Amino acid sequence: MSQLEILGISYRFPDGTTALRDVTMRISEGEFVIISGKNGSGKTVLLRILNGLIKPTAGTVNINGISVVENPFEARRELGLVFQQSDSQIVGQTVTDDIAFGLENIGMNSDEVKIRVRQTLERTGLEDHASQRPRTLSGGEKRRLTIAGVAAMSPSIIALDEPFSNLDYPGVVQVLEQLVNLNEQGHTILLVTHDLDKVLAHATRLVLIDKGSVIADGNPLDALNYAGQCGVRSPKGITSDNIGELTWLKD
Ligand SMILES: Nc1ncnc2c1ncn2[C@@H]1O[C@H](COP(=O)(O)OP(=O)(O)OP(=O)(O)O)[C@@H](O)[C@H]1O
Numbered sequence: 001m002s003q004l005e006i007l008g009i010s011y012r013f014p015d016g017t018t019a020l021r022d023v024t025m026r027i028s029e030g031e032f033v034i035i036s037g038k039n040g041s042g043k044t045v046l047l048r049i050l051n052g053l054i055k056p057t058a059g060t061v062n063i064n065g066i067s068v069v070e071n072p073f074e075a076r077r078e079l080g081l082v083f084q085q086s087d088s089q090i091v092g093q094t095v096t097d098d099i100a101f102g103l104e105n106i107g108m109n110s111d112e113v114k115i116r117v118r119q120t121l122e123r124t125g126l127e128d129h130a131s132q133r134p135r136t137l138s139g140g141e142k143r144r145l146t147i148a149g150v151a152a153m154s155p156s157i158i159a160l161d162e163p164f165s166n167l168d169y170p171g172v173v174q175v176l177e178q179l180v181n182l183n184e185q186g187h188t189i190l191l192v193t194h195d196l197d198k199v200l201a202h203a204t205r206l207v208l209i210d211k212g213s214v215i216a217d218g219n220p221l222d223a224l225n226y227a228g229q230c231g232v233r234s235p236k237g238i239t240s241d242n243i244g245e246l247t248w249l250k251d
C-alpha cells in the first residue's frame, strides 16, 4: 500500500467547469514530488481534495489507509496543507503562539505543546523569532511560519501550494532549506510550483498536469519532455549530468 493513493479523482464545479479528470497517483513515504502545470490546470483543486476541503466528484483518496472523503479530520492529521496566502493561515499573536494554536486545537496538553513548539522552532530555524509578532515577519519568514505550523502537527505528508510565490531570493532559499530538512526528517513533500529551476534537483518525481489530466509522472528528467506541451518552462540545457545543479541552494 502506498502512503498516498489518489485513485481516479475527477472534479466538476457546479457551473460545469471540469477541474480534474481521472487523476491517479501513488506516492510513497519519503518522496519529494513536484506537481506543475500552467494556471488553471487544476493543481490547487487537487491539493484541496487531498486535504479534505472539497470532495471529489468521482474517485477516492487514501492517506496511510485512511479515506479522506470518509474521515477528512483524521486524514488532515496525516496530510498538512500549506496555503499560498500565508496571512490566511497565521492566527497567533506571536510565532510561538501561532505554532501552539494548532496543537492546542487537537487537544494536546500544555506540557506537550511546549515541548513540541520548542522542537518545531528548532527544526524549522525559527528560534530567533519565537516571541516576534507574525505581522512583523518578512514574507519569507511568514511562509516559514506557516510551514512550521503545519509541520508541528507531524503530518506524514506536507503539501504546499506555490510556497515560493512573492518571495525574494533569500526568502526562497530559506523556505527551500526548510523543505529539504523536513524531507530529510522523513516527511513526504508534495510541492506545487511553476518554478522548477528553484527546486527540481531535490525532487524524486515530477508530475505535470494539463487541463485537469496527468500528462507526465515520473523521474524529473523524463517528465520534462512534456513540459512544453503543459505550458511549463523547462530549464534550458538540462541533462542527467547537470540536473543536480537545479536548486537555488547551490547558487
Ligand atoms: N469556484 C469555482 N467555480 C468554477 N470554476 C472554478 C472555481 N475555482 C476554480 N475553478 C476552475 O478550476 C480550474 C482549476 O483551478 P485551480 O485553481 O486548481 O488551478 P491551478 O492549477 O491551481 O492554477 P494556478 O496556477 O493559477 O494557481 C480552473 O479552470 C479554474 O478556473
Ligand SMILES: [Mg+2]
Pocket (backbone or CB within 6 Å): 043, 044, 045, 161
Ligand atoms: Mg493554484
